[in-house]
Amino acid sequence: MMHRAITLILSQFLMLYSIGQDGVSFHPPVKIPMYLSGNFGEIRSDHFHSGIDIKTQGTTGHHVSSVEKGYISRIKVQANGYGKSIYISHPNGYTSVYGHLDRYREDIAAYVKVMQYKKQSHTVDLYLNRSTFPLEKGEFIAYSGNTGSSSGPHLHFEIRSTAQQHPTNVLSYNLDIRDQLAPRFHTLFLYPMNSTGQINGKARRFSSKVVKDQGIYTIPYGSTLEVSGSLGISVEVFDYLDGTPNRCGIHTLEMYVDNKLSYSHVMDEFSFSETRYINAHIDYEELIRSGKKAHRLHRLPNDRLQIYNQTLENKPLFVDESRSYAIRIVASDVAGNSSTLEFTLKGSKPSNALPVSENEDNVYMKYAQVNNFEEGPVRLEIPANSLYQDLYFSFQSSPPANGSLTPFYHIATREVPVHKAYTLSIESPDLDPSLHKKLLLISRTDKGEVVSAGGEYQDGHVVAKLRNFGEFAVGLDTIAPKITPLGNMRFIITDELSGISKYEGYIDNQWALFEYDPKNDLLFYLFDEERITKGTDHEMELYVSDKKGNVNLLHTTFNW
Ligand SMILES: [Zn+2]
Secondary structure (H helix, E strand, C coil): HHHHHHHHHHHHHHHHEEEEECCECCCCCCCCCCCCEECCCCEEECECCCCCEEEEECCCCCCCEECCEEEEEEEEEEECCCCEEEECCCCHHHHHHHECCCCECHHHHHHHHHHHHEEEEEEEEECCCCCEECCCCCCCCEEEEEECCCCCCCEEEEEEEEECCEECHHHHCCCCCCCCCCCCEEEEEEEEEECEEEEECCCCCCEEEEEECCCCECCCCCCEEEEEEEEEEEEEECCCCCCCHHHHHCCCEEEEEEEEEEEECCCCCCCCCCHHHHHHHHHHHCCCCCHHEEECCCCCCCCCCCCCCCCCCCCCECCCCCCCCEEEEECCCCCCEEEEEEEEECCCCCCCCCCCCCCCCCEEEECCCCCCECCEEEEEEECCCCCCCEEEEEEEEEECCCCCEEEEEEEECCCCCCEEEEEEEEEECCHHHHHHHHHEEEEEEECCCEEEEECCEEEEEEEEEEEECCEEEEEEEECCCEEEEEECEEEEECCCCCEEEEEEEEECCCCCCEEHEEEEEHEEEEECCCCCCCCEEEECCCCECCCCCEEEEEEEEECC
C-alpha cells in the first residue's frame, strides 16, 4: 500500500516535472499536451531552429508559465523574429526563452508599456535585474500568440546555456513530448565534387526517391549505382513525432563506408554566431533548385560548425574504379529511434561526359582568400572565408527589365551560398543628383519578381553588401509607402520596393504606441484610456517611411 502510494506520487511528480540526464528539471511551459510543429536543430532559412515550436491548438491566448524558478532577465519586443518574447534566467545555469507571445501578464505588460513610451518605440530590448520580476517554477508569465515571424499560433520555446547563450536541444530534458516514430529517409542525392565526379556515366547531379524494404531504406535500382571520381552525397531525412504530421529535424546522422564510420554529426547545441554555416551543411544547390532540405554527408572546407565528429575527416567520397563501396547511412532522433539507408556504389571507368560547373571562362576563386572581380561597370569584393569552398565564378549580363536602370548582372548563381557579406557595386546611370539618394540595387528572383537588395549611391556607383549571389541591377525608389485605413485605428501599410523602415503615430500631438505586424502588413493602435481621454474627438497623424526616405503622412480625426 505504502509502496503504491509512493509510486503514485512519484509518477505524478514525473508527469509534472521532467528531469534531464544532468538532473536539471523543467516544468512544462504550457498546460495543454505538447505536440510539436518544429524541433531543435531543424533546417530553416539561413539558420538552424534554436528551440521547439509547441502547437497551441490553432488558437492564441494559452497560459505560458516559467519552466523553473528564476527571474525575467530580458524582454524583447520586435515586429519580426520572436515578436513579443520573454527570457528567464534560472539558477541551474540555463535560460528559457518564450517567443511569439500574444501579450504579457498584466504587471509585465504595464512595465513594458512604460518603457515603450519612454523610448517612443514599439520595438524594445530590455535587460532586467533579478529583483524586477522574480518567478517561481510554473508561474504564469504570458499568453501564447502568433507575433513576429510566426506563420500560425504556437509557442516558440528555447533552453539556452546562460553563460554562452547557446541554444541547446530542448528534447534532451525529457519534457513530456512523445516520440516513438523513427526518422524517415525521403530522397538521396549524389553530385560531382569536381571535374572527376560521375554518376551512371554523367557528370551531373543525380537524385533518387528512397524506398523502404524489410525495414531498411534503399534505392529502387537493385540498390547499386555506377560512379567515379569525387562524389558528394546528401540525404533528405526528417524525424516525425507522435501525434503530428510535421517534418522535424533529426538528432544524429552517420555514414558508414564498408562498415567504417566516415561522417557523423550530432545536434545538441550550437552558437548563434555559427548558425549561418547551415548553408554549408545542407545541400544548398538542391535547396535552391527544388526547395528540398538535405544534409550533406561530408563537410565543406569552410564549414565551421561544431556539430561534426572531430576525429573523422568527413570528406567527400573518392571512388576507386576497381571496387565497390557499401554505403550505410543512419539517422536517429533524441528518443533513440533510428532508420538506416543502404545502397552500393560500384566504381566504374569515367565516360567522356563533360562537367557542367567548370567552364574555362570562369574565374577560379579560392575560398580562404579575398577575391576581387571587375568587369565593365561591375565591381565585386568578396572577403576571405565568405565562400564555403573554391568556386568557378561565373559572370554574365542580360538586358534591363522590370524597371531596372541598368542591365541585370548575373553574379555567380543563386545556387552558390555566401557566408560573409560581399560588396557589389554597379555604375550608376546619369541622373539628376537629387535622385542619388533614391538609388538602390534590385535583384530578380527565379520567378522574375524584382525585390530590393538595398545599397546606397557612392561616387557614381550604387553599392550594397550582399549575402547571396544572383541577378542584380540598379533601380530607383521614389514612391512613398501606401497607407490604407481599415477603420478602428487599423491600417494596411505597404511599400513597393525598398520596404517599410519607420513609422510614427501621434494622437493629440502626443507620441502613441502603434504595433506593426509585417506578415499581415498591419499597423494598429489599441485604444488606451490611460493615455487619451475617452468620449471626445481626437486628432491623429501617422508617418510611414521607406528605406529610401519616401514618406507618407496620414492626418485624420476620430471620435473615441
Ligand atoms: Zn520556433
